[in-house]
Amino acid sequence: MDKTILDLIILIIAGCFGGFISGLLGVGGGIIFVPILDYFLIKQGVLSEDIVPYTLANSFFAVLVSGVAGSMPAFRSHSINIRHLLSVGFSAIVAVLVTSYFINHGTWYSPLLFKIVFSVLLLFTLIKTMLHIEGDGNSENMSIGLGVLAGSITGIVSGLSGLGGGIIMIPLFMMFGKMTIKKASALSLAVIPVLSLPNVLYYSIITPSQSIAGSTGYLVWPLIIPLVIGVLMTVKAGVYAAQKISSQTIKFIFAAFIVVTIIRVLSSLL
Numbered sequence: 199m200d201k202t203i204l205d206l207i208i209l210i211i212a213g214c215f216g217g218f219i220s221g222l223l224g225v226g227g228g229i230i231f232v233p234i235l236d237y238f239l240i241k242q243g244v245l246s247e248d249i250v251p252y253t254l255a256n257s258f259f260a261v262l263v264s265g266v267a268g269s270m271p272a273f274r275s276h277s278i279n280i281r282h283l284l285s286v287g288f289s290a291i292v293a294v295l296v297t298s299y300f301i302n303h304g305t306w307y308s309p310l311l312f313k314i315v316f317s318v319l320l321l322f323t324l325i326k327t328m329l330h331i332e333g334d335g336n337s338e339n340m341s342i343g344l345g346v347l348a349g350s351i352t353g354i355v356s357g358l359s360g361l362g363g364g365i366i367m368i369p370l371f372m373m374f375g376k377m378t379i380k381k382a383s384a385l386s387l388a389v390i391p392v393l394s395l396p397n398v399l400y401y402s403i404i405t406p407s408q409s410i411a412g413s414t415g416y417l418v419w420p421l422i423i424p425l426v427i428g429v430l431m432t433v434k435a436g437v438y439a440a441q442k443i444s445s446q447t448i449k450f451i452f453a454a455f456i457v458v459t460i461i462r463v464l465s466s467l468l
Contacts, residue, residue, distance in 0.1 A: 206424045209234065213428020216260065220429070221268040221436020223452050224383025225364030226261035226390045229459050231425065238421055248408045251302060254357075255401030255416035256425075258394045263426045265390030268433045272384045282375070282385055285345030286352070287392035290363065293353025295396055301357065302404070312358050313463050319355070320463070323369040324456045327449060330372050330379075340375030348374055349389075356393055363393055365459060368452065379449050383440065 212234040216227030235256050236249065244252055272278050340348075348370040356363040364386040371382035401416040412420045440448060 205238065209238070209421065209424035210428040210431075213260065213425040213430075214432045215428075216425075217264050217267075217429035217431065217433035218436040218439075219455070220261075220264035220364075220387070220390075221433040221438075222440050223364065223436075223448065223455060224268075224368055224386040224440075225455070226394065227264045227429065228257050228261050229365070229455075229462070231257040231260045233462070234425075235421060239418070242410060242418075244410070245408055248406055251401065251406065252410075252416050252418065254298070254301075255398070256418055256422055258397040258401065259417055259422050260425050260429060262391050262394035262398055264429045264433050265387055265394060267430055268437050269384070269388040269391065271434070271437055272388060277381075277384060278388045279385065281342070282340055282345055282371075283388055283392070285340075285342045286349035286367070286385070287389050289346040289349030290353035290356070290389065290393045291349075291396050293350045294357040294393060295353075295400065297354050297357025298397060298400060316355070316358070317460050317463050320365070320456050320460045323366065324453055324460070326369050326373060327379075327453055327456070330369075330449070340371065340377070344374040352389075353393065357397070364390060365456060379445050379452065380440065383448070383452075387437075 212230055216230035219225060219230060220227040232253055235253050239249055239252050239256075269278070348367065351370065352363040352367050355366050364383075367386040367389060368379065368382045371377045371385055372379060375382070377385070398417070402414050404415055406413075406416050410418050412418065
């Protein structure tokens with residue numbers, strides 16, 4: 199089989215997997231997109247100093263698409279609290295843009311240190327998720343201040359990792375807003391496009407030190423297009439599956455997802 203065709207198939211399959219996970223759990227799918235993009239960018243000869251912004255930019259685009267497509271059913275059914283969406287979304291935008299700016303205009307960022315801190319944060323969210331007692335959802339009440347705090351934390355983590363932020367947002371919504379995991383996942387999926395769009399625009403207008411054919415800024419269309427095709431094929435199936443299974447099952451799947459993420463992050467340190 200031609201290597202170009204094989205690469206397209208791999209990207210589409212990765213997009214399908216990321217899209218389904220995004221719809222099912224309310225995460226952006228970045229945990230799937232980042233390693234596959236990293237692999238193909240290195241394969242194309244991207245230098246080490248450019249690999250982080252290239253990976254983040256293209257991951258954010260795929261996350262943006264999965265968030266928009268996955269959250270449309272919730273918006274149509276008016277099940278998204280707009281006050282929560284705005285307080286979390288706009289604070290996250292500010293945090294992620296500031297973080298992205300400092301990543302690209304400084305030498306302070308240490309992938310090694312971040313991965314260690316990120317793993318500790320994920321372990322904390324895992325424990326809080328498993329200890330969380332599901333209510334009926336009627337007592338949910340997240341203040342604007344807590345929404346801003348949740349958005350700021352999410353934006354910083356997203357800007358540093360290229361993840362959509364859902365893996366951080368969902369436990370925060372459950373803690374701060376006393377939400378069920380299904381409502382927290384739906385709100386997370388709605389916030390993800392708001393969070394990702396400014397990053398996509400930012401990375402599309404700045405000029406990389408190493409250019410790649412078929413790219414706009416840091417956005418590499420030959421990688422993005424097949425990845426997004428896969429996302430669109432499965433994200434709605436993930437949303438449908440989330441509606442059909444129990445909250446307890448989603449909680450355990452989400453916990454397993456966090457464990458896999460921790461293992462992947464720590465294994466990259468070896």
